[in-house]
Amino acid sequence: MSRASETAYEKIRNFILQGEAQPGMQLTEEKLSDIAGVSRTPVRDAVQRLENELLLVRSASKRLSVANWSDGEIDEMFTLRAMLERHAAERAAKRMDADSLDQLREINGVLKSAVNRSEPDIGAFLNANRQFHDLILNCAQSPRLSKLLPALVEQPVVRRTAHQYSVKDLAQSGKDHDELIAAFAAQDENWAGAIMTSHIRRAFHTFSETTNNGGKR
Amino acid sequence: MSRASETAYEKIRNFILQGEAQPGMQLTEEKLSDIAGVSRTPVRDAVQRLENELLLVRSASKRLSVANWSDGEIDEMFTLRAMLERHAAERAAKRMDADSLDQLREINGVLKSAVNRSEPDIGAFLNANRQFHDLILNCAQSPRLSKLLPALVEQPVVRRTAHQYSVKDLAQSGKDHDELIAAFAAQDENWAGAIMTSHIRRAFHTFSETTNNGGKR
DNA sequence: TCACTTCCTATTGTATACAATTACCAAAGG
DNA sequence: CCTTTGGTAATTGTATACAATAGGAAGTGA
Numbered sequence: 001m002s003r004a005s006e007t008a009y010e011k012i013r014n015f016i017l018q019g020e021a022q023p024g025m026q027l028t029e030e031k032l033s034d035i036a037g038v039s040r041t042p043v044r045d046a047v048q049r050l051e052n053e054l055l056l057v058r059s060a061s062k063r064l065s066v067a068n069w070s071d072g073e074i075d076e077m078f079t080l081r082a083m084l085e086r087h088a089a090e091r092a093a094k095r096m097d098a099d100s101l102d103q104l105r106e107i108n109g110v111l112k113s114a115v116n117r118s119e120p121d122i123g124a125f126l127n128a129n130r131q132f133h134d135l136i137l138n139c140a141q142s143p144r145l146s147k148l149l150p151a152l153v154e155q156p157v158v159r160r161t162a163h164q165y166s167v168k169d170l171a172q173s174g175k176d177h178d179e180l181i182a183a184f185a186a187q188d189e190n191w192a193g194a195i196m197t198s199h200i201r202r203a204f205h206t207f208s209e210t211t212n213n214g215g216k217r
Numbered sequence: 218m219s220r221a222s223e224t225a226y227e228k229i230r231n232f233i234l235q236g237e238a239q240p241g242m243q244l245t246e247e248k249l250s251d252i253a254g255v256s257r258t259p260v261r262d263a264v265q266r267l268e269n270e271l272l273l274v275r276s277a278s279k280r281l282s283v284a285n286w287s288d289g290e291i292d293e294m295f296t297l298r299a300m301l302e303r304h305a306a307e308r309a310a311k312r313m314d315a316d317s318l319d320q321l322r323e324i325n326g327v328l329k330s331a332v333n334r335s336e337p338d339i340g341a342f343l344n345a346n347r348q349f350h351d352l353i354l355n356c357a358q359s360p361r362l363s364k365l366l367p368a369l370v371e372q373p374v375v376r377r378t379a380h381q382y383s384v385k386d387l388a389q390s391g392k393d394h395d396e397l398i399a400a401f402a403a404q405d406e407n408w409a410g411a412i413m414t415s416h417i418r419r420a421f422h423t424f425s426e427t428t429n430n431g432g433k434r
Numbered sequence: 435t436c437a438c439t440t441c442c443t444a445t446t447g448t449a450t451a452c453a454a455t456t457a458c459c460a461a462a463g464g
Numbered sequence: 465c466c467t468t469t470g471g472t473a474a475t476t477g478t479a480t481a482c483a484a485t486a487g488g489a490a491g492t493g494a
């Protein structure tokens with residue numbers, strides 16, 4: 001995307017995710033253009049994107065506010081994400097080529113080395129994890145899916161959990177990826193789909209525990 | 218949404234769906250603002266929405282063009298739609314109240330009366346059908362789902378099939394709705410989900426036949 | 435005190451002018 | 465004949481001014 005529009009998106013997004021904005025907080029386009037340092041025009045572009053990702057919501061009278069997720073809605077989000085990522089994994093398993101497999105292995109290596117050290121590097125972990133899932137999504141070769149999924153991934157979760165992962169959770173993620181790679185190598189779509197499903201379920205479980213929302217499904 | 222922005226959305230959408238625009242055709246924001254009769258500002262809003270629905274696509278250099286779906290992509294769209302609508306039906310089955318049930322019955326009545334006449338009223342049928350599915354989506358009470366699904370429904374299909382439905386297909390749709398209503402009344406989520414899945418599959422099959430794309434899955 | 439009306443203000447929506455980017459084409463050089 | 469390079473026109477991106485609309489506070493009457 002264009003420069004101002006993109007920086008607006010990123011700055012507003014960080015503003016929301018990294019704690020400066022309270023859920024439910026009212027915002028105006030002008031405040032956001034101050035934050036982003038650009039005029040309202042690109043801000044409006046960014047806002048529309050963030051509305052699609054449901055990070056921002058508009059009241060009946062067009063007023064903007066920061067989304068405020070209920071536990072039930074977060075649960076639902078993980079459920080949908082599990083459905084769609086499973087589907088992506090299934091498609092990817094049928095379409096995976098040797099090059100992509102190698103890349104997956106490499107990314108997974110980075111991910112593990114970020115975890116296997118005295119002080120795990122959460123940033124590097126999250127980054128590699130994202131790359132891993134993005135690559136699978138690409139291999140699925142579905143433009144629709146590529147539009148739908150990113151709006152579901154990560155966002156409302158990052159702020160609350162980024163510094164709360166346990167080493168055990170991080171290690172489990174690496175193991176899941178190992179299994180996924182094996183499933184892709186075997187071109188076994190059912191296996192890949194099943195692993196992906198439980199992978200996301202685990203992510204939800206981790207989320208529920210670290211945020212003490214009861215972990216009910 | 219706002220007036221100009223909304224009319225722009227509708228006019229451009231009609232322009233695409235009702236045959237004036239060829240798939241792959243290049244467009245400019247200025248042409249679109251001529252079509253819509255408003256300035257570029259609201260047009261850009263509308264374009265962003267239509268990009269999300271994948272009716273418009275942007276080339277690497279930001280040029281706009283009308284989407285051109287391959288058979289495989291349309292297939293994929295129906296698959297995703299089936300997944301999400303099934304999920305919506307399952308949730309709706311657990312949350313359906315007496316009022317909504319009555320409304321569903323009423324809408325279904327309208328739908329059938331649009332079909333059971335010497336000259337079926339396709340417009341009325343499509344309208345009632347849409348209302349039916351929208352109501353189910355509302356009952357599912359999932360903001361995420363309500364964002365994701367509408368971008369998948371109907372669009373790239375309407376133009377090619379609107380006047381091609383057979384009376385048999387239309388009648389089958391009414392029967393599916395009967396079964397869905399029964400499943401909702403019984404609050405049987407598995408039943409509702411199963412019916413919805415085959416309902417969408419049938420829609421895809423009908424689509425494939427009437428467009429002679431081979432109907433391969 | 436409560437409801438209702440009426441302003442004023444804050445906020446969003448739209449148009450337009452201008453800046454920046456990109457494509458297109460023609461001319462030059464190999 | 466092909467490729468490259470420059471310039472120009474077309475197109476998208478951004479800022480700003482203004483219009484329209486919604487919210488809220490102050491005032492009025494019962």
